[in-house]
Amino acid sequence: MLFEVNRKLFSRSERVKGVDFHPTEPWLLAGLYNGTVNIYNHETGAIVKTFEVSEVPVRCCKFIARKNWFVAGSDDFQLRVFNYNTHEKVASFEAHPDYIRCLAVHPTAPIVITGSDDMTLKAWDWDKGWKNIQVYEGHSHFIMNICFNPKDSNTFATACLDRTVKMWSISSSTANFTMDAHEKGVNSVDFYTGSDKPYLVTTGDDKTVKVWDYLSKSCVQTMEGHTNNVSFAVFHPNLPLIISGSEDGTVKIWNSGAYRIENTLSYALERAWCIALRKGSNDVAFGFDEGVVVIKLGRDEPAYSMDASGKLIYTRNQEVLSGNIQTIETSAAEAADGSRLRLSCKEIGHTEIYASSIIHSPNGRFVTVVGDGEYITYTALAWRNKSFGNGMSFAWGPDSNTYAVLESKLKIKVYKNFKERAYGVKGGAGWAVDSLYGGPILGACGAGFIVFWDWDTGELVRRIEVDAKSLYWSGTGQLLAICAEDCFYILRFHREEYDNALTSGETISEEGVEMSFEVVIDVSDIVKTAKWIGDCFIYTTTTNRVAYFVGTSSYSISPFDTPLYLLGYMPAHSRVYLADKDMNIYSYGLSLAMVEYQTAVMRHDMEAAAEILPTLPKDQLNKVARFLEGRGLKELALTISTDPDHKFDLALQLDDLDVAVEIARSVPALEAELKWKSLGDRALTAWRFDLARECFEKGNDLSALMLLLLSTGDREGLAALSSKAVEKGQNNLAFTSLLQLGDANACVDLLIKTQRAPEAALFARTYAPGEIGKAVDAWHFELEAKKRPKIAATVAHPQKNGELFEESALVDVQ
Structure with missing residues (x-):
């Protein structure tokens, strides 16, 4: 079985006796022999938190994520519970009169079961103040491991150095049954998580790993390979694997179907003691004498393929299941974006290899499964074996009668009608390739290059220097997406250029026909999975987004x-x-x-676009209008858009002021003010003064209106404007308008009305002498109202002083 093993975390420390993954956070709990518990971030490798739990070894620890706790058992007989967020010690009590060697947390109930060197197990209920609700007796040696049954959480199994494995019910103090599992002490027990087999896997000091049918209590298989006591073995929940670790310092990965060793891992950290599997992931953690290691097995992407009719085939371990997207009810298909849909799937067979990829033939009649260095082609309906062979990679040709197989990095075979063709591919001697890709021409990716061959002749078409991870051909065979690590490229394939080069008799170099491919664009999106729909490239990204690419632009869907x-x-x-x-x-x-x-617009085929336009859903018209605007087709966008705001903006950009006025008039007054102001500014640039005046009036843009009225010399308009400005409290604007009209008396009255009597007096002294008395009286009144009589007395009243004196002097002269 071929799969990658990637090391995610490697940290040296004291001896690690217990590990556990947090179900939601990227955290790994590690209990150390020096009494410390560490929490690692297994993505970054950093220690997030450290707890000084005891002065003696911590032999077991588990997260209780639903309470934000972890629980740890140690050699001082204490069971301790900590809140890992606050570092608060929640509980601490003596659980056994001897070392606590193992514990298990019930998946749903508030129960922790502990196992000890006192040869008993105890159940503790944290909702009852950590009350001991049950004691389980029957073992005659140290209890090494506890595991709940995933199919029935009311039962659990235990492994003991008395060479037995016992099955228990939570409510009973005595075991349901006992199996004599190994010739020496049993160190671990684990349940098979699948529904098809009632299996257990056990390990012992007799250096073996055993698989048991616990219903018949019979040994299914004994696996030998370790050279010292085997500390643990578990069934992987997602992969058909059994993973074991031993005091010989190695971790072995076994095929759980064939029971053969697939891989042996050694990290030079001395003895392996414990293991943890991360739920919903392929991450595995190990504890050793000298540290902790986290690895990732294989990849998260499932093996699946869906043909053009919607028939979906995928594998779960070696089971093959099928469903049809077409059978999803219309109501479900119209469900909210991102909602989970119910698809009825059934098992249609098995495959002898563990699938790394599944590929439908172009017509959907055949399905090829690739994995473990082999390929098997099945009929899609009956799931019957059609052909098989050795192959690292497989690619279907433009029809379902032609395919290619990569037998080794330097050997490609081409088949026609399921028979090997006498000639394969020509040229490219010494080019080591890693994967094949089907399409109108055969593609292969290597380290830093892509190479293409013609299916019929095997001649070299083109070699392109690019470090690609996948290729996707459009259905028309004219467009090609090359996906690299940090972007993707769209290329156009010119078959005629290649054919012309062949017919002209010119010698084709090792780089092929240069003009056969033309780069359209490169896009800085990282593609994870993708499909072509016509000339539309739909893809998902590493940032969890689905998008599509048309022409020269990419659009996000969700x-x-x-x-x-x-x-x-x-x-x-x-x-x-x-x-x-x-x-x-x-x-x-x-x-x-x-x-x-x-697509039609991008091709500048506006006739075809016009034919398609009536078929577009009404709720998509605004999106289309914005697309057209982005392409510079603003006139067409204006006719299509149904969004008043968008139509108004387009009309302004196109100087179609009549349409803009119509839209502004149809919008409620409060919402239209900004539109009228924008439209007024645009009308001024178009020399439409009457329209501009209407816009400024309806938009309440009195400043712009004043400038317009002054420019056109409209005295009546200015008078009306000043009144409106007073109503709206825009006094500076009203004063300016009155001053431009030459109405000095009105200006004085406005200043007095707005409690600006000093300015009124000074203004009157210059421009309206007859209004000085009124202004000074108002000034005196304001000062007295502010209780400032002394200042008021210093302000001379012209009619009571200077002007009256002049009048009396004149009388005397007469």
């Missing part, structure tokens, strides 16, 4: 919370279908008519 993998597009539902790693189905709406319309 983000999502968890990693999803693209299955395909169903035109009948107008939806993109995706799946998570457990093959739960999700969908997002995407109108194929809209994609076709965008």
Whole structure:
């Protein structure tokens, strides 16, 4: 079985006796022999938290995530509970009169079961103040391991150095049954998580790993390979593997179907003691004498394939299951974007190899499973073996009668009608390739290059220097997406250029025909999975987003919370279908008519676009209008858009002021003010003064209106403007308008009214002498109102002083 083993965390420390993954946080709990408990971030490798639990070894520890706790058992007989967020010690009590060697947390009930060197097990209920609710007796030696049954959480199994494995019920103090499991002490026990086999796996000091049918109490298989006591063995929940670790310092990975060793891992950290599996992931943690290691087995992406009709085939370990997206009810297909859909799937057979990839033939009649260095082609309906052989990679040709197999990095075989063709591919001697890709021409990716050959002749078409991780051909065979680590490229394939080069008799170099490919664009999105729908490239990204690319632009459809993998597009539902790693189905709406319309526009085929336009869903018209605006087709966008705001903006950009006025008049007055102001400014630039005046009036833009009225010399308008400005409290604007009209008396009155009597007096002294008395009286009144009589007395009243004196002097002269 071929799968990658990637090391995520390697940290040296004191001896690690217990490890556990947090179910939601990227945390690993590690109990050390020096009495410390560490919490690591297994993504970064950093120690997040450290707890000084005891002065003696901590032999077991587990997260209780639903309470934000972890629980630890140690050699001072104490069971301790800590809140890992606050560092608070929640509980501490003597659970046994001897070392606490193992513990297990019930998956749903508030119960922790501990096992000890006192040869007993005890159940503790934290909702009852950590009361001991049951004692389990029957073992005659140290109890090494406890495991709850995933199919029935009311039962659990224990491993003991008395050479036995016992099955228990939570409510009973005596074992349901006992199995004599090993010739020496038993160190661990674990349940098979699948529903098809009632199996246990055990390990012992007799250096063996054993698989048991616990219903018949019979040994199914004994696996030998370790050279010292075997500390643990577990069934992997997602992969057909058994993982074991030993005091010989190695971790062995076994095929759980064939019971053979697939891989042996050694990290030079001395004895291996404990293991933890991360739920919902392929991460595995190990504890050793000298540290802790976290690895990732294989990849998270499931092995699946969906043909053009919506038939989905995927594997779960070696089971092959099938479902049809077409059978999803219309109501479900119209569900909210991102909602999980119910798809009925059934098992259609098994495959002898562990699938790393599944590939439908172009017509959907055949399905090829690739994995373990082999390939098997089955009929899609009856799941019968059609052909098989050795192969690292496989690619279907443009029809279902032609395919290619990569037998080794330097050997490619081409088959026609399931018979090997006498000639394979020509040229490229010494080019080591890693994977093959089907399409109108055969593609192969190597380290830093892609190479293409013609299916019929085997001649070299083109070699391109690029470090690619996958290729995707469009259905028309004209467009190619090359996905690299940090971007993807769209290329156009010119078959005629290659054919012309052949017919002209010119010698084709080792780089092939240069003009056969033309780069359209490169896009800085990282593609995870993808499909072509016509000339539309739909893809998911590493940032959990589904998007599509048309012409020279990329458009986002929707983000999502968890990693999803693209299955395909169903035109009948107008939806993109995706799946998570457990093959739960999700969908997002995407109108194929809209994609076709965008494609036609990008090709400048406006006649075809006009024919498609009436078929577009009404709720997509605004999106189409914005697409057209982005392409510079603003006139067409204006005719299509149904969004008043967007139409108004387009009308302004196009100087179509009549349309803009119509839109502004149809909008409620409070919402239209900004539109009228913008329209007024645009009308001024177009020399439409009457329209500008209407806009400024309806938009209450009195400043702009005043400038316009002054420019046109409209005295009546200015008078009306000053009154309106007074009503709205825009006194500076009203004063300016009155001053421009030459109405000095009104200016004085406005200043007095707005409690600016000093300015009124000074203004009157210059421009309206007859109003000085009124202004000074107002000034005196203001000062007295502010209780400032002394200041008021210093302000001279012209009529009572200077002006009256002048009048009396004149009388005397007469």
